[in-house]
Amino acid sequence: MGKGKKGGKRMNKKQLTEQLEQFFSTQPGKTFSFKEIFRSLKLNTHPLKMLAIDIMEEMAWDDYLVRVSDNSYKLNTEGQVFEGTFIRKTNGKNSIKPDEGDKPVFCSERNSLFALNGDHVKASLMARRSHHIREAQVIEIISHAKDQFVGRLRVDKDMAFLITPDNTFATDILIPKRKLKGGKTDDKAVVKITQWPDAEHKNLVGEVVDVLGKTGDNDVEMNTILAQYGLPYVYPKKVEEAADKITGKITKADEAEREDCRNTWTCTIDPKDAKDFDDALSIKKLDNGLYEVGVHIADVSHYVKEGDIIDKEAQKRATSIYLVDRTIPMLPERLCNFVCSLRPDEDKLAYSVIFNLDDQANVKAFRIVHTIIRSNRRFCYEEAQQLLEDNGVVDGTGEPAPPAPAGGYKGEYATEIITLDRLAKQLRKQRFKNGSVKFDREELHFDVDEKGHPTRCYFKRSKDANKLVEEFMLLANKTVAESVGKVKKGRKPKTLPYRIHDNPDPQKLETLRQFVVKLGYKFGSSSTKGATARSLNKLMDECGNKPEGKMIETVALRAMMKARYSVHNIGHFGLAFDYYTHFTSPIRRYPDTMVHRLLTKYQAGGRSANEKHYEMLCEHCSDMELVAQSAERDSIKYKMVEFMGDKVGNSYDAHISGITSYGIYAEIDENHCEGMVPMRDLDDDYYDFDERNFCLVGRRRHHRYQLGDPIRIKVAKANLERKQLDFAIDNGKADKKVDKDKVTEETTKAEKPAKPRRTRKTKKSSKSKD
Incomplete structure (x- = not known):
């Protein structure tokens, strides 16, 4: 042990350590992969390579090296003081992510200086104790990530509090009663921090900025989700007033400088509840046998000028947000649903990519032009899909559609839709041949009643009608990117x-x-x-x-x-x-x-x-896209828990959709709702968490819970406050752990998740699903 061969000679751990120290010390600031280190030091045997990896791990432990990734290191040139982002955890295992990209450093609550999640802090590394992980203490909060928070009010006789659902703070936010703005117990509210903790005063003090409404009301809960992510839940009145002044009238000047496509057959294909039609397709057969296919996109930039009040608001939002039961638009409603929307039987301004395609959908020519179009028909996806199915052209093979029968295809505009579908399938076939990855993911959908309560939960897969539109949008985006x-x-x-x-x-x-x-x-x-x-x-x-x-x-x-x-x-x-770029929405x-x-x-x-x-x-825009996706996921979680609220105690067939060190995620086969079986409820054995093989393995009985395995579960708890479903393993016996109170909406501070006492990781690896 601790020895290896190099060039026919043996090298011990001390000699290899000296070589590694010299190698890194002469090249400060540079990151080296294992391959580069092995090659530079001529470590040609497997034992020597393994010994070098062990030594570098010890050097990183002693802070001599910095572990940049799982297979690369660099010399640690940083001092004891560094700046980074504070990461707060509900279980108290806080950490600080250094700005320079090193791995997070543990920071206990007593050394956090009351920093909040996302705060930019200055920290100092503490002297490392033997056999302990690196630890740091916050010495200064440089800037707070945000100063407004959302939660549920609790109003007592002398003082009020804001209770946050995710345990953001070690204590609740105190609110003087004169600063409640009319808020009452169990109202959801937005609160601004007016006094941060310091050495003398450890409490957070705030004032109510906006009262959203009563907990449990659908509109209130959706607005709460938006407010939690700092997303707008109302549209500024001044921006809407500016949009109302835009008439959308097409002038003689517009007609003179644009290509007129109003006489070419054109349609839109969108979800059935859509109002903002931002793309349309046109098709006609040319005399030379080619097809002219137009991808027409709403010309928003004609109406929204760079730097104006509408543009500034759109830039700040960066994207529309799609919650389960509503859309929070990037643009004012007048623009997105009326002026810019490519509505049928109305002349509209568009920015178009027009292709000449042969029968195999090869692009023979294209032009990118400003146009005027007029949509002949508004299809929803279901209508277009039904038309394809009625004519037997939904096999997805990319082969040409069968010739039209003597009486023609069945359905209005069937020839145009079927031709577009056939060309789209050829494009799709070629794209996969060229190396495009085939992930055909499902999307979770809900049917909701007039009060926003979910009545059905189901998955949708893209069908041929969806893929038809997708292929031409991809082609247009690619062509625009290539043109520049x-x-x-x-x-x-x-x-x-x-x-x-x-x-x-x-x-x-x-x-x-x-x-x-x-x-x-x-x-x-x-x-x-x-x-x-x-x-x-x-x-x-x-x-x-x-x-x-x-x-x-x-x-x-x-x-x-x-x-x-x-x-x-x-x-x-x-x-x-x-x-590739984004041009079509x-x-x-x-x-x-x-x-x-x-x-x-x-x-x-x-x-x-x-x-x-x-x-x-x-x-x-990339950051706002991620924030919007998080809000969308939260709205799905909320509706999922709400949907299962009256099903507590019911049993279902499910499959394991995620494995973590603190529990098993399971997705119900019948309705696709996902919940977690907490590790504390797996009390039949002591389970080890095998990250690499995505499973939990029992030590005594060797029972294995594997990602993807079928499982029988019972709904134990539906907690709307935390958007959390708890399941229990249904083994056919009476289960004391099932909560019969159905939907839990605690009026006290949300409970903290139990620590996983019976698991340990068997291998060091990348993060698993949380």
């Missing part, structure tokens, strides 16, 4: 916001490979994008209809990076496009409006825009 980004060698392309998607995490791909091999599948993770995509697609095809298919797809998705916006193009891995996404403006400028001969300015806007 592809330039002659040696020339710099003009600034454009791209939608980029980085290659998957190599370590997570390796975890996926090891995992699926045990299930009998082959998966070759590769350094090339195309080979990785092909391996993923082959794996998805092989496991798609198998019981373990959903489990494998879940693990594969965890290896994927998140797509984001940037002016620095690296391509889009998931779509296998070298150039300017009513609901601000980056699309940015692209429209820049494209118009460049077509008029304008010079490239300020790259730094647009990169800042891209970062803002």
Whole structure:
């Protein structure tokens, strides 16, 4: 132990440690992967490599090295004091994430200086005790992440409090009664902090900014979710007034400078409850046998000028937000639902990408032009899908549709829709051939009554009608990106916001490979994008209809990076496009409006825009997209718990959808609602958490809970306050743990999750689902 061979000679731990110290000390600030270290030190044998990894882990423990990733290190050149972001945990295991990218450092509550989640702090590393993890203490709060919080009021005789559902604070926020703004016990309210804790006063003091309404009311709860993420729940009156002044009238000047497409057959295909139609498709057969297909996009930038009051509000919001029962629009209602919306039988201004396609959907020519269009028909997805099914063209193979029968296809405008569908299938077939990844995810939907209460919960999968629209939008986005980004060698392309998607995490791909091999599948993770995509697609095809298919797809998705916006193009891995942007939804996404403006400028001969300015806007839009997604997920969780509220005590067949060190997530097969079986309720054994194999394993009886396994559960608790469903394992016996009080809405501070006392991780690995 502790020795290895190098070049025929043995090297002990002390000698290798000295070599590693010299290697890192002579190259401060540089990060090295294992491969680079092995190559530089000529560590050619497996024992030497393993010894080097063990030594570097010890060096990182002693703060001599910094562990940058699971397979790379650099010399620690930082002092004892550093700045970072405070990460507060409900279980007290707080940490500080250094600005320089090192891994988080533990910070106990007594050393937190009352910092809140997201605060930017200055911290000092504490002297490390033997066999203890690194620990830091906050010495200064540089800036607070936010000063407004949302919760439930409790009004007592002399004082009022704000109780937050996520245990953000060690204590509740005190509110003087004169600062309640009429709020009463159990009202949801937005509170602004007026006094932060210090050495003398450890309490938070605040004042009510807005009373949202009574706890449990649907509108109040949805607005509460928005307020928790700092998202707007009302539209500014001045912005709406500015929008009301826009008539949408098409002038003679508009007609003179635009291509007139009003005589070409055009339609929109959208969800049945949509009002903001921001894209339309047109088609006609040309004399040369080609098809002219137009992708027409609402010309928002014609009405919303850069820097005006509407634009500033849209830029701040960056995206529309889609909660379960409502849309929080990026633009005022007059613009998104009336002036800009491509409504049928109305002349509308559009920005269009018009393609000439052959029978195999190869692009022979295209043009990007400002147009005037007139939609002939508004289809909802269900109508278009039914039309395709009625004519037997929904096999999804990409092969040409059968010839029209003697009497023609069945249904109004069937020929046009079927032709568009056939061309879209050819585009889709070619895209997958070129390496686009085949993830066909389901979307959770609810039917709600007039009071917003969910009456049905179900999943929807994309059908041919959805994919028809998707393919032409992808083609338009790709074409616009290429028109700006592809330039002659040696020339710099003009600034454009791209939608980029980085290659998957190599370590997570390796975890996926090891995992699926045990299930009998082959998966070759590769350094090339195309080979990785092909391996993923082959794996998805092989496991798609198998019981373990959903489990494998879940693990594969965890290896994927998140797509984001940037002016620095690296391509889009998931779509296998070298150039991709967002052009097709300017009513609901601000980056699309940015692209429209820049494209118009460049077509008029304008010079490239300020790259730094647009990169800042891209970062803002990426951040707001994530915030909006979090709010959307919370609204789904709330409706899920509300839907299950009267089903406490019922048993269901389910499957395990997530494994963590603190419990098992299970999704009910019947309605797709997800809840958790807390670890404290698995009292039949002591369970070890195997992160790499996504399972819990009992020590004594060796019972295994594996991701994807079928399981029988009983609904134990539905807590609306915390948006949390608790399940219990249904083993056919009476279960004392089932809460018969149905929906729990505590009037006291929300309970903290129990610490997982009977689990330990068997391997160090990346984070699991939480």
